[in-house]
Amino acid sequence: MKTSAILGRNARNQLYSKVYNSARGKSIAASKIRTKRYLKKEGIPIPEIFAIFKKPQDILGFDWSKLPSSFVLKPNKGLGGNGIIIVKKKSEDGDGWITTLKRKVGEEDLKLHILDILEGAFSISNVPDIAYIEEFVGRHKAFRKYAYRGTPDIRVIVFNKVPVMAMLRLPTKESKGRANLHQGAIAVGIDIATGITTKAIWHDKIIHHKPGTKRKLHGIKIPNWTRVLKLAVESGRSIDLNLFGSDIILHPDKGPMILEINYMPGLAIQLANEAGLRKRLEKVEDLKIQDAEHGVKVAKALFASSFSDRVKVKEGIKTLSVFEEIKIKSVAGKKFKTVAKLDTGAWRTSIDRALAEDLGLLDKENVLWYKKVKGAIGSEKRPVINLTYWLAGRKITTPASVAKRLSLKFPVIIGRKNLKGILIDPEITAEEKKEIVQKV
């Protein structure tokens, strides 16, 4: 990979966060309580807030018995998961609680902790802070086997309404149940297209299993994946941020919820996904995205992980001729047979405009974005659409450009972007060629 594909701290701060995030958005995101207020207004699901402590006096009149048996005590401007106490249940003797780390805490401990938070013990440069108590969200059953005690979350980085990269963060014994990477949590890359985990990173090194066990960390399917992505995109809208990391937890009953929003997301996500963030950001920078649904569709087309290709490569490389029969999926879901040219001289796959129109592929919902193309008559806008086809038994979904190919014999050209695991045999007789052309 080129170094220019990787996003470093300098570029993240200077070229993206500073340029694309408004001062207002950053100040909202810095306060978890304010963030929640805005998200709630938008109807985005969040863990409920039970109590807010602004002044030391606030702890005096507080009725601790009103709280449910599990809750989370947090600093409003805490960093990296510090200063958080997670209470899982009431202790058996009834005068205290048991944390997720199986430690007993009493009312006095919590009060002192709140005072520490108010003094700014956990905030940036120790400015006075606010403490709050919110709903405890337990582990979703999909992750029960993989996380140690705490609740795992999903970090999605969103830029220009497109979810560009995602990872699952699994708490470990070392991270004391927290999902923060520098506390020792595991980062697992997620394929944007399918929501299946790909590769796990622990302390910036690749691991394959949950530490101390034989549980594989790749191949975990995230439930409600499309909803998770959509929620991530929507969470930035009300807060006026264009580049951010959205932390999402899966509530066992209520589904995905936004935990917090980070306008300077960490960069280790690149290691877990084996992909450069800067390249992805550049890809979506100029796209005109209408809404979250559109953004998710573009992301799935653009950033589909190649791991499914790799699996197929293992099955064996296929040798095909230059002209192959393919089936295209129409918007209605029907398969349409045609012949495509496998062209290693082209990068992206393209399809003839007339055919695309016939199959309904030019419908507004199926168009990903428009590309400016300079031609002989000046520049024109060509749509790039979502195309699904079957070639030699493989189903491939890819962005494809639409072109008027009146002079060409083949309505579809498959570019080298979609030719992984395929060898092309140029020795094809004139007769065979004629046969294929006749089919068209």
Next chain:
Amino acid sequence: MLSGILYWRVLLAQTSNKLISPTPTPFSTPEIKSEARDGLTEETEPVIDRLEKLLDEQELGAVWPTNPIKYAIRGSVASGVPTNTITMLLLLPLVAAIIAAARHIIGLRGFGIFLPAALSVVFVAIGPIVGIGLFLLIIAISILYRLLTIKAKIRLQFLPNKAMLLLFVVVGVLLLLFAAPIIQHPDLTNVSIFPVLIIVLLAENFSRVQLGKSAKTAINLTTETLVLALVSYVFLTYKPLQEFALLYPEILLLTVLIFIIAVGKYVGLRLIEFWRFRKLISG
């Protein structure tokens, strides 16, 4: 060693007779200066000679456009401003620029920019060995204090907690100073209130990070701060550089200005990131 023990006996004898003894001023103005240390924060004769002599030797042209600061320096030196103060001030932006470059080009973080810069000045004032020794002592005290409060289950509020830490640190530093006759390191007598305060500030930062984050992060950041301060110290005490700063202040300031802009505009990967993402780059 012998004289040290003697000192203690005299001291003990004195305290048993009368408790009032001449109190030292908080700012160190030791009567006998050690020859080894040309402390730039204090007036030491040989240094003034060296730098002032240089100023006298340099031949200057017209004031404008290339010499305004040179003339201004001569004016203020003539009216009694020490040359070492001016040299130090001229080199400070350079040190700050180096610390900034260390963060944005190499990736060393440290505790901001002020602390390493201040610490480097401390090293110039009391020497790097005593400086680091004092620093380690203060850090050790703050760790001990933390362990002690955890063990004894004492929980104070944030600021009282910090005040208590300061009390412990001051007692520790005082003990070290009382031991001066035994240790007999010439730099130790130069220890004044300002270096101690700056090191306490660093210890405060250390324990804050330790409280908020983890001991590992705190140790990393502190080590990085120390490295940055030592590098800055080398720059501050490098004689040719001092002389250059005094003789060509315009060139120095302009170069530093351009350097800072270049560092501020750099958006490539930091050296540490090249290492961190090496698998992505090679893969």
